Amino acid sequence: MSASGGTKAIVAALAANLAIAVAKFVAFIFSGSSSMLAESVHSLADSGNQALLLVGGKKAQRQATPQHPFGYGRERYIYAFLVSIVLFSVGGMFALYEGYEKIKHPHELEHWYWPVGVLVFAIIAESFSFRTAIKESNVLRGKRSWKQFVRHAKAPELPVVLLEDLGALVGLVLALGGVGLAVLTGDSVWDGVGTLCIGILLILIALVLAAETKSLLLGEAAGAEETRKIEAAVVDGDTVTRIIHMRTLHIGPEELLVAAKIAVRHEDTATEIASAIDAAESRIREAVPIARVIYLEPDIYSETEAVKGSDPEASPGGPAPHDAGH
Numbered sequence: 001m002s003a004s005g006g007t008k009a010i011v012a013a014l015a016a017n018l019a020i021a022v023a024k025f026v027a028f029i030f031s032g033s034s035s036m037l038a039e040s041v042h043s044l045a046d047s048g049n050q051a052l053l054l055v056g057g058k059k060a061q062r063q064a065t066p067q068h069p070f071g072y073g074r075e076r077y078i079y080a081f082l083v084s085i086v087l088f089s090v091g092g093m094f095a096l097y098e099g100y101e102k103i104k105h106p107h108e109l110e111h112w113y114w115p116v117g118v119l120v121f122a123i124i125a126e127s128f129s130f131r132t133a134i135k136e137s138n139v140l141r142g143k144r145s146w147k148q149f150v151r152h153a154k155a156p157e158l159p160v161v162l163l164e165d166l167g168a169l170v171g172l173v174l175a176l177g178g179v180g181l182a183v184l185t186g187d188s189v190w191d192g193v194g195t196l197c198i199g200i201l202l203i204l205i206a207l208v209l210a211a212e213t214k215s216l217l218l219g220e221a222a223g224a225e226e227t228r229k230i231e232a233a234v235v236d237g238d239t240v241t242r243i244i245h246m247r248t249l250h251i252g253p254e255e256l257l258v259a260a261k262i263a264v265r266h267e268d269t270a271t272e273i274a275s276a277i278d279a280a281e282s283r284i285r286e287a288v289p290i291a292r293v294i295y296l297e298p299d300i301y302s303e304t305e306a307v308k309g310s311d312p313e314a315s316p317g318g319p320a321p322h323d324a325g326h
Contacts, residue, residue, distance in 0.1 A: 045091040233283035236283075257294075
């Protein structure tokens, strides 16, 4: 669901940005507005970013290989991180440079109605793209706030498109303000000031995207709700009596690795334990379908070993800190 929704939002944003980039560049040629040049580069960078997201989504679908036994799901994180780099360098830094040059060497705007008309058109087009991203994100967001959705979403495409579209809309308003003030006051320095503001905005958004995708690249655990479902599915109260400690890791947006040491009864036979592990794996996959890779290690829980410490490596059979209640 998240992949299809993300693709729809990406395609909508790509179509809008390509049309807007051409319109902005034409307006720059006729007016000489630095805000329009910065915005045309911004839209071109956004178009490249959406192309990167589509490429990442396609590459992530490749089958696992002996060299990459867990598949290529993290390709989507890598390309999302590249987006933040492109937005920072091509979009933000170029806008800062262009704004500085315009303030240092101002020149009068020509045919001001070109940039104003294009900016109004761009705001309308970006609004439709932003609306699509919001609609697709709401399917996955649930009751979470927008801040929580951007920070904790495991699929990077929708948060990236949301922030890009939001940045594009705010940037267009800044560009319109800069051009408008330059026309009203007759001082084209305001056009450069608007361009500087666009650059600062893009750099801030790029830094947020870089921080979030970096966390995904490093490896994030399952969410709290998914963790609770997995814990409830593992323990059957018969053969599997408790979870000694458990670790989860997203190896892709819709792929989860689950590794746990589970407590079994000391009188159970190897056959009974093997059957219990198979049953626990089935329950986990039923409760959390994205749990694709599951490793369950049986052990005998020991209160004596547990009191030695919470480190599962230092205390075999003892609980990890977050599992102490099991």
